Amino acid sequence: MIRLEKRPQPSRVWSMATPLVAVLATMIAGGLLFAALGKNPVEAIRTIFWDPLFGEFAFYYRPQLLVKGAPLVLIAIGLSLGFRAGIWNIGAEGQYIMGAICGAGAGLALYPTDSALIFPLMVVAGALGGWAWAMIPAVLKTRFGTNEILVSLMLVYVAEQFLASVSLGLLKNPEGFGFPGSRNLQSWDSAHNAELITGTGMHWGVVAALIAVIFAYVLLNRHMLGYHIRLTGEAPRAARFAGVNPTRLVLFCLGTSGALAGLAGLFEVSGPSGQISIDFNVGYGFTAIIVAFLGRLHPVGILLAGGLMALTYIGGDIAQSNMGLPSAAIQVFQGMLLFFLLALDLLTNFRIALSKPEVV
């Protein structure tokens, strides 16, 4: 009979290997899914994972990798800090939306002034918007013991309704012929989050994501606060004896992840998406959860995982237009990846042993 034995120490080898094995397993299971949909599985997998990087039109798709990956990495870095400490911010999508609304709103209030200060102002407003939205579950948790998972999630639906409201009202483009949605920030230089190096897809959001990765790495490995975060996640009781203040930790983790999600929203709305509209958000806040886990809640891992997840988005788009693969198939694919990852994590913490059946 197969039995599980808890490893005294989590296996380092498996900890690094599981994401890779999970990706392989997902490719196989995804291939079966694509075959079931009547598509050539090998071609589908190649289209998703190979073509964007090395295919004929890769020069066009490679910059997209940074554009799609940056918000995912930015949000996932924030989420991972909380996840490590057992603080579950599931509402990044809402914080992303509120960051975009606050940032774009701050800019649009000054339209059509031209000033180099407008964009930095928008960045600050975006971060604050996301931070404030995340403070709601944080304060309710610390003051009343309310479950942060449910509250942060409910706030996503509230934020979505608020987004619809401002796109139709407060922030609607007065010259937009009655269509919902704000002015296009791309056509207003002071507020445009333009490409920094032409043709690379590199914009301020990418820079911010890289800074966040470095910041998180230093925090977790070189700073007392990072040590407290790790300790709380691994041994909550010990953490309390070590003098960790749980209230401050909750406020810090939720606040940071909210601010980073807000930043991601602002960079998206002032750059690639260009305007506040009813459905400018595309679920980055939820996909970032997968990115955080796929990256083992480790900053460098998240950077790689964000790239991989961006690849599935871009490859999925190509597969959609070239092969008629439904866009929902990619969503299933991403969900599967998380399943395999969680299941294979078993190998990190447990050893599979063969033994005689025990009398229970």
Added chain:
Amino acid sequence: MDLSAINPVLLIASLMVAATPILIAAIGELVVEKSGVLNLGVEGMMITGAIAGFATAVETGSPLIGFLAAAVAGAALSVLFGFLTLVAQANQVASGLALTLFGLGLSALMGQSYVGVKPPQMSDIHIPVLSDLPVIGPILFGHDIILYFGIALTAAVWALLKFSRAGLVLRAVGENHDAAHALGYKVIRIRLMAIMFGGACAGIGGAYISLIRVPQWTEGMTAGVGWIALALVVFASWKPWRALLGAYLFGGVTVVQLNLQAAGVAIPVEYLAMSPYVITIIVLVILSADKSSAPAALGRNFHASR
């Protein structure tokens, strides 16, 4: 604005319809949590049940078979969660989220050819004399059978948890899995059964939305009902009858805001539409202080290491 267009009798009758999917899903989750497992995948199982039930009902022409298929689909999906958390020892919060993300994608994929299709109608039960009574008739005796099933389910789960041996064992597993294990109860098997029951209930709740409440299929149509059901379990402090009360409260908020939208109240539609979520948060805040009846082992994984 014309509030007189709102008919209180119809309002209460539609409140019960709006409450039923939340109620059935919440009762299922209540049983899961009583066994000590926190399954955050309710939303994913509901939406999968919604499309599975819808598709089956359209293909077979029978809503009842649709509900059956929804229950099977919800339970099947929940087995994935059961495997992850019970066998592979994965984190319950992460696994539940995975289930929701996966379910949302899967349902969108399955539902592609069903957008805009009309499902077969479920007929309301008409008891000759009773349903003709004024006021009470349409409120209590003119509904579809699943609505009554929801109420019966609440009563059954309450009785099962309170009076039966099986209920006692379930609660023991949820309170202290190590002690229950030492007493010889099969913790993993009991929890898996509870998880599958919860999955089946979530599936039926989802199908109620796509087959009766709306009735049509649109992507992501559960729109957070699964999460409200999770909040409802906390609100009910793990007591079935309070879940019924809470479901009717949330159903009431949903129906009243829809009626106000239709009546053209001066409040913008978006603010009315966010009200059920805001009220859920407020209720959570008020009632979160009382965690006295939460199962002690809730959210903790069990591994028989000796």
